[in-house]
Amino acid sequence: MGEIDEMPNLVVDANIQSALADFELPTELGFGRVLVPVMYRCDYADGVWQSGHLGALEPLSISPAAKVLQYGHQVFEGLKAYKTGLNAPQLFRPEMNAQRLASSAERIDMPCVSTAHFMQAVEAVVKVCDAFIPTESGQSLYLRPYIMGTEADLGLGRSDTYTFIVLASPSEIIQKGTMKVLIERERSRVAIGGTGDVKLGSNYTAGIASARRANEQGFNQSIWLDPESRKMIEELSGMNFFAVIDGELHTPALLGSILPGITRDSIVQLAFAMGYKVVERSINIDTLLAQIGSGQCREVFACGTAAVITPISEFGEYDGTRYPLAEPEGIITAELKGALVDIQEGRAADNFGWAHPVIG
Numbered sequence: 001m002g003e004i005d006e007m008p009n010l011v012v013d014a015n016i017q018s019a020l021a022d023f024e025l026p027t028e029l030g031f032g033r034v035l036v037p038v039m040y041r042c043d044y045a046d047g048v049w050q051s052g053h054l055g056a057l058e059p060l061s062i063s064p065a066a067k068v069l070q071y072g073h074q075v076f077e078g079l080k081a082y083k084t085g086l087n088a089p090q091l092f093r094p095e096m097n098a099q100r101l102a103s104s105a106e107r108i109d110m111p112c113v114s115t116a117h118f119m120q121a122v123e124a125v126v127k128v129c130d131a132f133i134p135t136e137s138g139q140s141l142y143l144r145p146y147i148m149g150t151e152a153d154l155g156l157g158r159s160d161t162y163t164f165i166v167l168a169s170p171s172e173i174i175q176k177g178t179m180k181v182l183i184e185r186e187r188s189r190v191a192i193g194g195t196g197d198v199k200l201g202s203n204y205t206a207g208i209a210s211a212r213r214a215n216e217q218g219f220n221q222s223i224w225l226d227p228e229s230r231k232m233i234e235e236l237s238g239m240n241f242f243a244v245i246d247g248e249l250h251t252p253a254l255l256g257s258i259l260p261g262i263t264r265d266s267i268v269q270l271a272f273a274m275g276y277k278v279v280e281r282s283i284n285i286d287t288l289l290a291q292i293g294s295g296q297c298r299e300v301f302a303c304g305t306a307a308v309i310t311p312i313s314e315f316g317e318y319d320g321t322r323y324p325l326a327e328p329e330g331i332i333t334a335e336l337k338g339a340l341v342d343i344q345e346g347r348a349a350d351n352f353g354w355a356h357p358v359i360g
């Protein structure tokens with residue numbers, strides 16, 4: 001569909017103050033576990049987005065036959081509001097999330113939410129959650145916008161009704177410390193021409209069983225290879241991938257099956273500005289493992305909104321073979337992470353125009 005909607009009215013529901021009255025930030029946040037008890041909701045019916053509502057977080061009432069429940073007809077985003085050392089909260093490149101949500105929606109024939117509508121919803125949630133944005137470095141308000149098809153119809157096809165929601169979760173980085181990563185050589189995540197380059201919930205569901213098998217063998221995550229040759233690195237389940245080889249930064253090229261990560265793009269631009277050579281190409285896992293063995297590749301890392309930049313300390317195979325990295329904490333990794341987080345958290349000059357303050 002992909003039509004551009006009119007900007008819906010924003011209605012602030014009367015229940016919002018009582019919803020927030022007793023809410024306090026717990027000392028342990030984790031990632032995505034704590035929800036501020038408010039939400040933005042906007043329903044789509046009769047071909048238009050209706051009024052948007054900022055109100056109390058409450059259970060949804062949808063038909064058991066809703067398309068989202070039958071066919072996973074859903075797209076989502078993840079972005080963060082930071083308040084570390086800042087007076088006003090700031091978002092990081094939110095227009096990129098708005099544009100990607102629109103591409104994801106278009107890919108599965110959903111009505112798009114315009115960038116203006118997305119920004120109105122996200123900013124309204126950030127403003128009402130201002131007092132609950134954690135302020136320690138590494139913490140933020142993780143925002144989860146999503147659109148789902150709600151029509152009650154078991155037939156396979158687009159939905160006539162949709163709901164756009166924004167949730168807010170005071171959170172920490174998803175994976176603290178370093179990660180051990182299992183090379184997933186048996187299963188595949190997505191194919192070129194499939195939906196890997198947009199953000200559908202179903203792409204992530206496809207990785208859950210592999211992640212469990214990885215966890216059972218002492219790994220934090222799996223890394224996916226291309227489905228055709230089973231040799232080229234794609235991404236982790238929810239994070240893009242970088243390797244530092246001979247002091248250069250290498251990352252899988254965007255060939256249509258991996259997510260064009262906003263953190264990935266920021267790292268490419270930052271690293272280039274910091275004087276690193278950045279190479280976007282197909283990366284053969286076996287060549288990389290040999291380079292890890294020879295010391296040519298001393299550090300690798302994963303990145304994403306939830307992960308920020310997380311060093312990978314070891315790769316492993318199902319058969320028990322392990323490939324430890326010479327720099328498990330990553331020296332260049334730490335330098336890049338410091339530069340990125342300093343912009344996100346407002347400590348460094350933002351020469352890229354990425355920070356988006358939310359005023360008022």
Ligand code: COI
Nearest residue numbers: 078079238304305306307
């Ligand atoms: C994000 O980084 O925002 C993601 O979408 C990853 C998610 C699986 C937690």
